[in-house]
Amino acid sequence: MRVVPLLICLHVALSGYAQLGVDTLANRNLEEVVVTATRTERELGALPMPVTLVGKAQIKSIGSVRLHDVLTEQTGLLVVPQVNGQGSGLQLQGFNPDYTLILLDGEPIIGRYTGSLELSRIAVGNIRQIEIVKGPSSSLYGSDALAGVVNIITERPQPGFKMGLSARYGANETSDLNGEVGFSNKIFSAYLFANRFGTAGYDLSPENFGKTVSPFRNNTFHSKFAYRITPRTELAVSARFFDERQDLNFEVASNGEQIRTSGSGFARDWNLNPTLSHRFSDRLKVTGRFYSTRYATESFLNSERDGSRYYSDSFQQSFVRPEAVGEYFVTPDQAITVGGGYVFETVATTRYGDQGNREQGTAYGFFQHEWTPTPKWSVITGGRYDHNTIYGGQFSPKLSARYDIKPAWSVKLSGGVGFKAPDFRQLYFNFFNTAGGGYSVLGTEVANVRLNELATANLIQSWAFDPSLLGKLKAEQSWSVNLGSSFRLNDKLQGDANLFYNSIDNLIESQLVATTTANQNIYSYRNINRAFTTGLELNGSYNLTSRWQVSAGYQLLYAMDKDVLGSIRRGEVFWRDPETLASQRLSTSEYFGLYNRSRHMGNVKLFFRLPERGWEANVRVIYRGKFGVGDVIGNVQGEVIPPSNKPGNNVLDVHDDFVAGYALVNVAVAKTIMNCFRIQGGVDNVFGYTEPVFIPNVPGRLWYVSLSYTFSKSEKLN
């Protein structure tokens, strides 16, 4: 998408701190319970779709403090820099970050300012577990769940009293402070969490003005209360508040001139989620929620030469959603979940030409039927219908089935449909970027009016696309199949494999529409592209001894544009030999695929545990294979990002330049003393790998030490 040059820098900056590292303990207990796959608590091992669970122990063992650190170490997940967007985002099964729905306690996190969600906004100190459902989940969650869903489940009060404090300090003056206190009895429970995170950022190109990631500080508060009104009725309230401030320093190029600028960026979000649930009988439970959340960000840059305002920008989004869900056990082996709700969303930003709110509403209803006809079989059928005021109706069905060939060997097959609604910027952008070279972007809802005005004023020099064909945007759609198998052998060896195929249609891309008499391009959006991603994910773990465990994961990925592949098959795509400059026809085997996708990625992790002495340690190696860069706008810290394509075609082929593959090695050691103190130290990216231009979200070597204290007094309920 060629839209937001200037902001790049801002975004990279707001993206914050990326430290690679992640989890492990691949041991999965059958008792592990997840909620994301079905919206109800279900045993992980019994689900018919691919689900990854990252538990608290795993998160603690790798010493990470921000969400992206945890996710990067999971097989098949990749935190990619959004050089043409904001910060870093999560790539899942080859989908761009805005195609994975990210939930906090089951509710969507908003603030996808330029598409992807900034993962460093999420602290991990109060995370109980992270659930990752791969494959489309629009049948339960609606828009954005094409690649899958990442649901961050936070701590809830345990019976008794619990209190914890922790402090962590590390390279780049990065500090992290956590405090939590929880209390619960039969009637009432409360949980409070607070986090303060600060970093001086880092600078991968010290020769350039400004830092790769500018210093920032943020605060998170999260509280949960629950009150049992009657034995069958519970009222719960969750409230979260986050704010962040970042110092900004950039050198920007404007008309061939370098201007030094400085300023600040702010981001703030809060959410409130009261929930009332009532158990009418042992078979029927009904829950009502009223979730509301708001996100606001603002940034400005002043010229250091004369103090004048060089750039300013603001964005506010709100999301309100009442919802009711009923769960009914028809028979012991059949459960039905039915729900419905209404989402009301607004966005206001300087980029829409005025500060007025743009609004849209979505009414939806969903159902799900879970059936276990025999102990060997489990089948889940579901679907959801969304009706939106702008893009119309969407039906998203899903069918999943699991069969246990043997008690320790099962096969899973699931297929479904996902969709992603056109986002606000694609509808309402009315944005002239003077700083980024002087071009305009018009959302489809405003394009025709604005283009007419320009044409009437004789300001259009030439048309590149018939504006009457810029119709209403349709939702982007996918259908997918996941075929997997998992096994467990004598408690020592276990593994799983998953084959996936995702077909995506109606992808929204920017379209050059016209050039003005001042030679400035005007872009809008269209449903243009069709793509597919397919591949294989493998995971395995082996307990060498009771103390040593090794695990490994691998993902093979092919992500391609269907139309490009079609053109290559028809012999219409060529490449230019850089030596002779002569054109040659490209073959399908020479087509590499979409930008920013690695064909191979994987991890190997070694864990050591000596519980009786309180010791644990691990070494994790995370590998990402080579990938291509293209469609990039803007720069990182003044450095233009060179595209991989060599002159000749705009297709990523094997003759192009690639960003080389790399491996990050992370180590951590921890000791627990007297069951309540824990000291941890570690080094992420031990060999200090950096790639300032292409991978700005990987800082160099980072060390850290942390100390935590936990006090808990259990009290059995009943």
Place this chain on the structure above:
Amino acid sequence: MNKSVFAPCVLALTMGMWGCQQSEEQPEVISQTITNLNADYAPLVFNPGGPPTRPAETKKYTLFNFRTGQIIPNADSASGSWDIGFRATSIIFNSGTSGPGTAAAQVVVGTFDEIREAPESGFIQDNKNAGPSGFAVLSSPLTPGSTATNHWWQNTGATTSTIVSPIAGRVIVVRTADGKYVKMEILSYYENAPASPNNMVDKDRFYTFRYVYQPAESRSFE
């Protein structure tokens, strides 16, 4: 401007393959590469508050004759002595609204070597009043997603920095005013044809192209 002549080798190859069938009186095809044809180069000047300009440009076309392989002085633009003209990314032929001749051209998709014969029809004469369809080769870049084949270049730079990359697999076939056929492939738009041009360093508006000219009354390029 340099040129290198490859005609003898091409002939030797053809003779070897077709031996006795080849008429000995048939003139040889002319096959050569033209480097650094200056198409109104002028340095870019950045203007605060406005788009960059090129105040030193002449806005005149560099005219070229395929048979002689020579540049024709712009003063002779009203004559039939030139076939093709270059100015920045704009390419004109000596016909219609561009000149007094009857030259015509079209873009054929394929590799230079596999186009052994000019098409029978499909040639377009210049007509600036007919909009984009009035030129055989468009001066504008191929936009992503477009299936048009009459562009010769695409932008491989970022949005804010244009790099003019000749699209691989685009061969311009020309029928000159005297009915002779030429196939040509543009190889580079930058001085000395760097493999990966850098528009901050490399001078633009310098064409490197190769062509084969058939002096006989034949559509064949062999």
